[in-house]
Structure formats: structure tokens, C-alpha cells
Amino acid sequence: MATEPLTQNPAVDGSELIRFDHVTKRFGDNTVLDNLDFTVASGKHVTLIGPSGSGKTTILRLLMTLLKPEEGTIMVDGDYLTHEEKNGKLVPAGEKHTREVRKKIGMVFQQFNLFPNMRVLRNITEAPVHVLGMSKDEAEERARGLLDLVGLGDKYDAYPTQLSGGQQQRVAIARALAMRPQVLLLDEVTSALDPELVAGVLDVLRDLAHTTDITMLCVTHEMNFARDISDDVLMFDAGRVIESGPPEKIFSEPEHERTREFLSAVL
Amino acid sequence: MTWNWDVARDFLPELLDGLLITLQATALGSVLAFALGLVWALALRSPTRFVRWPVGVFVEFIRNTPLLVQLFFFYWVLPSWDIKFSALTTGVIALGLHYSTYVAEVYRAGIDGVPVGQWEAATALNMARGRTWFVVILPQAIRRVVPALGNYVIAMLKDSPMIALIGVTDMLQKARSEGATSFQYIEPYTMVGIAFILISYPASLLMRALERRLGH
């Protein structure tokens, strides 16, 4: 079980998977992202760091289509996420197009957001069966494999509320992986956990980062973890990338004063 | 007037016949109210104004006019439009429709109580909207409003004697006929009252216990 590749990533060759082009996001008068450009290459693990309120969550939520940008475009694997082309013109994406592109993206939330009315196994199989059209048997077999992978092989029959926060979060990771996303978005997935449960979740993610070719976009305050798994670290401040580079560089010799301040505050 | 056990004993089988009708009307009325209430609750959240608006007006209209007026309206007016139902069916429709407008409000509160993270997780899994409603949102919404729904069933039970006024032979109607033929009033009406309290009091205790268990 679980020997099959977790993702059907067509390109591990570093081709561009995510592109933000002049993306501006406002909440009322509050411009949270201002003309943001950045790209993530396929297969890379990119960590977003920066002070609270700098717009990191907003970026992940834009990618998950939980928010819409006011301006700019977002592309995923060569397709517009926010827009679609109709008669040669770029128009806001309709539901059908959005669902097609969104297939490639999975997300794990700070608050887990498991479905409390479903057992663990059903939490994981619901979408593969009803969205991907997988047979129930296949979906269950894969779900059990994924549960083994996150160290919860015996919990398939439990309800989420019977699990600890750390266990719930690991189920949430399995649930996201069951959809075979090309990119996994992780928004402070250990922030809501009791300290002693953090390591278990981070271990699962470390394994995932080191053994699969899934692209990860990760917001975290766990700097050691970020250093371990990241190919690139993006330092955000006030909705802009003020500095980026490999973790060795960002953590050891940050160029920007704000980065130094931020790191000394969290390290 | 004094209590006469012979009258009470004679009335008992009648009372039980009437009780069956009362329970049947309440049960069917509740099913109708739960179903229609769901239709209203979903329609009131429709992204389309042309669905939301007329349904909103209709629901307010039904909720703010007396059940008895609606009952008489259905009983007297529908047949003149060539829509003919038995008295019991008419009663069930009136009870169900009237209570559906309260039930819709209960569902709304339940739906609002489901954390927005549940919608977001469903989106992140690329689930279709309808599927999200029926397997994620509504099961959680309804679970937390079961006690409120139960209280409306009890209220409907106590409103159900109104259908005696269109000739349904429920408990009240049985007591009325008994009074009309034997001129005995105290036993039949007292027994009807006791029958109601024997059902509705334990039921409301049950709902209160449920409320506590669901942690309200």
C-alpha cells in the first residue's frame, strides 16, 4: 500500500507551476497585497515567512480560490486560475473553469477543518469518490495507505473529535493528498496544536517533502522546519516580497533589516 | 357536574381513535414542515435575487398570518379552484406549511452556525456545491437544531386541534361529538387535556435533555 506515487506531477523539471502577476488584493481600503509578482517552480518547497498581517495567508487563500484578487492574474501549471480565455479575451473565471484548475491544488488549514460528521476514512474518500470519480474500493484502499503514511493506520473508523489535534491535522494532510494535488498549501498547520503534538505533524511533512515530488507552499513559524524542507524562502512584509533565497542565505545572512528584525524575534 | 367514570370509560376508545388521528396529523405535518422549511432555507440563500425575494415575501406572509385563517382558506378556497383534498390532508398541509416558515428560520440558524472552515475545506477538496450542502453543511446544521425542531413539533401537536374545526376527527373533535350527543363535557375534555400533557410534557423534557447534550 501507498507505494504508488502520491502525485501525478507531470513536471519535476523545475518548470513554472505557480505565477502571480501584478496581483493586488484589498479588503476595503486595506491593500493587503500590492502588485505582487512571484513564481514557484514545480517540485519546489517554498516557505513564506514574515510578520503577522503581512499577507501570507491571503496568498494561500487566493491560490485556493477562497479569495479573488482585485487586480492581476494567477496562473497554475500554465492555466489561468482567476481568469479564463473566452474568444481571445481574458474574463473572470467561471465555476467550471475554476474547478478544473483547482484540481491541482490542495490545502491544509490551521484549524484542520475535518468534517466532524464523517469518520476519518470517509473524510479522506469523500472527494476522491465524488469529485474524481474514483471507485469506493480504490479510494478506501488509497485512504488506508495514506493513513499509514501519516502514522494513523488504526484510526480509520474514528470520528475527528475522538482524535487529538495533531492526529486531526495528520488526517487533514492525508485528506488533501488523497486528491493528488500538484501543489500543497500549508497555512501554519501546527499553530493550533499543543506544543507536544507539533513534532509529529512536522515529521509527516518532512517525509513528504523529502520523499515525494509534490510542490509545497508553506506558511510557518517553525524556522527549523522551514530550514529543513525549503528550497526557497520568501520574506514578506506589508504584502511585498522583500527578500528571497535559499534558507541558508535567508536565515544566516539576511540582507534586509526587516528580515533580521523578524528572524531575531522568532528564532 | 361530577366526574362519571362510566362516561370516561365509554369515551376512552373514541379518545384513542382521535389520538391516532392527532398523532398522524402532527407526524405528517412535521415531515412536510421539515421538507418545505429546507426548501425555503436554501431558496433564501440562493445567489439569485429572483428566487430569494419572492420566497422571502411568501415566508413572511405565511408566518405572520394566523394558522386558523390559513386552515380555513385551504379548506374553503382550494376546492373552488378544483383542488380537492380530504379534511385530514388539508389540515396536514396547513400545519406543515405554517410551521415550515418557522422551521426555515431554525435551519437558517443551524446553517449559520456551521464554521466557515467547513465550506473552505469543501472548496479545497473541489467538492461541488450541492454535494457540500448535503453531506457537509446540512448534516451538521440539522444536528445542532434537532431540539429546536422538536420544540416546533410539540407546538404543532398543540395547534393540531384546530383541524377539528374543518371536521377532522382528531381528539378534540371526538370530545366535541361526545358532548353534542351525550351532553357530557367534563370527562371528554379533561381526558383530551390529559392525553396532550402525557405526550407533550415528556417530549419537551426530552428536547431539553437533548439541548443539554448538544451543549447549548
Ligand SMILES: Nc1ncnc2c1ncn2[C@@H]1O[C@H](COP(=O)(O)OP(=O)(O)O)[C@@H](O)[C@H]1O
Ligand atoms: N477577510 C478579511 N477581511 C478583512 N481583512 C482581512 C481579511 N483577511 C485578512 N485581512 C487583513 O489582511 C491582512 C493580511 O492578513 P493575512 O494574509 O492573514 O496575514 P498573515 O497570514 O501574514 O498574518 C491583515 O491586515 C488582515 O487584517
Ligand SMILES: [Mg+2]
Ligand atoms: Mg496567517
